[in-house]
Amino acid sequence: MSAQPAETPDSARASLEALRTEIAKAVVGQDPAVTGLVVALLCRGHVLLEGVPGVAKTLLVRALAASLELDTKRVQFTPDLMPSDVTGSLVYDARTAEFSFQPGPVFTNLLLADEINRTPPKTQASLLEAMEERQVTVDGTPRPLPDPFLVAATQNPVEYEGTYPLPEAQLDRFLLKLTVPLPSREDEIGVLTRHAEGFNPRDLHAAGLRPAAGPADLEAARAAVAKTSVSAEITGYVVDICRATRESPSLTLGVSPRGATALLSTARAWAWLTGRDYVIPDDVKALALPTLRHRIQLRPEAEMEGVTADSVITAILAHVPVPR
Numbered sequence: 001m002s003a004q005p006a007e008t009p010d011s012a013r014a015s016l017e018a019l020r021t022e023i024a025k026a027v028v029g030q031d032p033a034v035t036g037l038v039v040a041l042l043c044r045g046h047v048l049l050e051g052v053p054g055v056a057k058t059l060l061v062r063a064l065a066a067s068l069e070l071d072t073k074r075v076q077f078t079p080d081l082m083p084s085d086v087t088g089s090l091v092y093d094a095r096t097a098e099f100s101f102q103p104g105p106v107f108t109n110l111l112l113a114d115e116i117n118r119t120p121p122k123t124q125a126s127l128l129e130a131m132e133e134r135q136v137t138v139d140g141t142p143r144p145l146p147d148p149f150l151v152a153a154t155q156n157p158v159e160y161e162g163t164y165p166l167p168e169a170q171l172d173r174f175l176l177k178l179t180v181p182l183p184s185r186e187d188e189i190g191v192l193t194r195h196a197e198g199f200n201p202r203d204l205h206a207a208g209l210r211p212a213a214g215p216a217d218l219e220a221a222r223a224a225v226a227k228t229s230v231s232a233e234i235t236g237y238v239v240d241i242c243r244a245t246r247e248s249p250s251l252t253l254g255v256s257p258r259g260a261t262a263l264l265s266t267a268r269a270w271a272w273l274t275g276r277d278y279v280i281p282d283d284v285k286a287l288a289l290p291t292l293r294h295r296i297q298l299r300p301e302a303e304m305e306g307v308t309a310d311s312v313i314t315a316i317l318a319h320v321p322v323p324r
Contacts, residue, residue: 132191
């Protein structure tokens with residue numbers, strides 16, 4: 001049964017909240033990652049998923065697509081992957097003696113870019129225009145991408161041999177960086193129990209996943225998020241947090257104005273998802289880590305002392321005055 005279009009913001013919110021129930025049929029735990037993906041969809045942003053192999057990063061994106069009635073494609077990034085393998089290319093047709101464009105996997109709603117740091121910078125950069133401009137230019141002709149469009153890229157945080165770390169300019173194009181941790185003991189028991197009962201991660205339909213929302217729900221939700229009010233005090237709070245990163249002695253690179261804008265956008269989306277039409281400081285705090293952790297750069301000496309991006313941001317949140 002297809003999901004019915006949302007008529008009101010409240011019904012859109014209810015449909016998006018139902019995603020948790022549907023995705024939970026396939027993915028045990030990982031609620032923060034699920035919430036982050038929904039926030040990114042509401043903000044028209046992209047997500048970088050970081051976690052060791054085998055923690056259901058791919059399954060998470062596939063389950064989200066199945067629960068949202070959206071098309072999804074997966075690209076396994078390898079050292080020999082070419083930009084045209086992602087964006088598409090012109091192919092010569094001998095019957096018509098003309099070149100025709102064959103779209104690449106980027107022409108989808110949810111693109112899973114698996115192990116994006118395993119491909120050279122030239123191919124990584126092929127996603128930049130798609131992520132920022134939501135179009136692909138081949139042979140001088142711009143071709144728009146579908147809407148909604150989200151890139152969910154994954155990378156392994158512990159294996160660096162043969163990888164090409166994403167440059168800061170490209171990291172900044174991701175709205176959120178979500179960590180996908182190993183499950184708790186209880187969650188892992190739940191995973192094994194499901195597999196013992198016959199769960200097949202390659203057949204989500206058999207697992208009972210059904211569309212809980214559709215593009216109409218997303219449009220209604222996005223319109224409601226755009227109307228979520230932000231006071232001058234909250235705007236100042238976001239700016240103060242981001243400026244504090246630029247003054248931190250542990251960092252060589254702080255958050256840019258683009259990062260401040262991203263934090264404001266994600267805080268608005270989270271406020272709306274939790275049932276409010278205005279933003280409070282707790283909304284900013286809730287989204288500060290995933291929105292900012294990939295936009296700062298630690299000093300080498302701070303890294304040697306065990307300082308992390310998350311610990312720096314957490315300390316800043318503890319010291320920046322909260323508006324009353």
